[in-house]
Amino acid sequence: METTHGVLAVDVGGGTQDVLCWFQGQLLENAIKMILPSPTVLVARRLDGLRREGRDVVLVGKTMGGGPSGRAVQRHLQAGLKVYALPDAARTLHDDLDRVRDMGVRIVDEPPAGVPQVVLQDLDVDRLGKALGLFDIPLPGSIAVAVQDHGFSPAESNRLFRFRYWQDFLASGGDLKTLATTPPPAYMTRMRAVRETAPGALVLDTGTAAILGALMDSRGARWNEEGLTVVNVGNFHTVVALVRRGRVLAIYEHHTGRLTPEKLAAHLDALRRKELTAREVFEDNGHGCAYGAGGLEGAFHRLLVTGPRRRQLFEDPGLFAAPFGDMMLSGCFGLLQAAAWAGGFQLERE
Template structure:
């Protein structure tokens, strides 16, 4: 069985082609620039050439491509976007227009004399081309994808609040990291980015989705040091978002989500300690430009930190000298694809027919 797992972040897209016929360590792996970073590079190339830009495609991750288009507009150059692509910057198209972007139809877009930049979070043609260059077969029995989706918040509602309400709703319904494993038909309508990403995969193979934060925490549990611990604190320091989970197996005692660039190293340590002892408040996280905090199972809280504090993510180096004395997890020898192992578990959760082959290589995880 061959499952393509793609963990789509702000700085990188981390790719694992899981092949159940051999050791996990032999499966092809790629860590490449994220789709939004690729789009940003193309926008900046057009800016340097003093050319207008037309953005087409679907709603996708913002960040770098949004900053690039802002710089393009500040340079006095025109920017156009089709409605679906424009929603990358804001679900409200009127607010996109206020940024200075002109919204055009698909028919108008093809007639413009401008550099075309296609926005999308999953480019299977590019992934297949990369694999084929090394004689790796490109037929997949399944695809597991993950991204962070703030969701289409109602007018007047903070997207940070709306995002965290979604996380809370999932774990309050079922307290298990695997509760975030979702079949395409079960994705809520408001998760527009996730739905666009899954739509790019479903014509190719059976597809499962999982939010990148829980996927990283679930993947981290495959590190032997973490997997043996009865209780753990897992911090995922992504390039844009920071998520912390206090766990007993896959059960969540507490969680919080923040923006990695908005918190100092000492503040991360404080948040982690107070997450574990049950005193971190939602208002405290939100008022410091984060998303929120939630305590689900206070029977696990303790003044002391859990036996293992695990750190993963591309910004993990910030805690290298931390008083938390963290373990830098590397499931199956590779930190950067921790999220991909979580995505594989999500695929097995959504498609039970795949569970035996995945568990035969990854083992089982305590609930």
């Protein structure tokens, strides 16, 4: 497919995949925007359709995000139907393939003949390209993607393993530009799978993309010098970062469904005082929290909130980040900023 100068930014969440298609020289407000069902939701719908038809299935493709698709696999098995899977696709369900077999999934090296295939992948460039092509819009030459990756941890809690990624980031200095433009580590198998699907793509964690996008809000850009707190309330996970001058000084991650406005407010207050502990968050079924070196001097009472579940935990719409007027695409604007850094071009600021 023909490509041209620009960026296709795809922020893959648990409920939606948010898409921004921007071409150099175009006003950011005029970029093409789409909010689509997430790949894992699409996989779940296909599995459910085949279950209703009474069909066995084979999972092929890449390691991708789970959630809805994993629950659809369980429904398939509970209906007495067979689920086969190639190894890479099976690791969507668990990194330990023996655990996947224990679920009832049959791991195979080749797809069984005549069994409907369900393709697992976080990024479908062909489908997105066709959608754009219906409106005579070419596919941009650069692709930037955000996914949430727990990392390859067959024998350890994936919550602890994933949070080590944030701890290593803070230990290295917490510089967002460096994190956004550095290829993900090899143990981040979901990110690696995206890069296999789209070689050369820039791949970020969804939390990183959301933080960068919030900083593109006019208030985020203004407050960055003295510090602020950024909260991304995703469909499944909530990530909090204390940011000053483009560096993260503290980070927190929890499951959105486990939080209430009161609990999150208490956690934020303790985080800013450097009194919240990783154990406290983990034992509450969250991921944890971590701090960089030194103190937390800064105006972290300033708060910007983004993410599709933001209204679940915050009532004041004045807190909501809206880079270039759009509250749903913070992650995509963060991806675009990362692509600009990596590609050496400038973006307009609000």
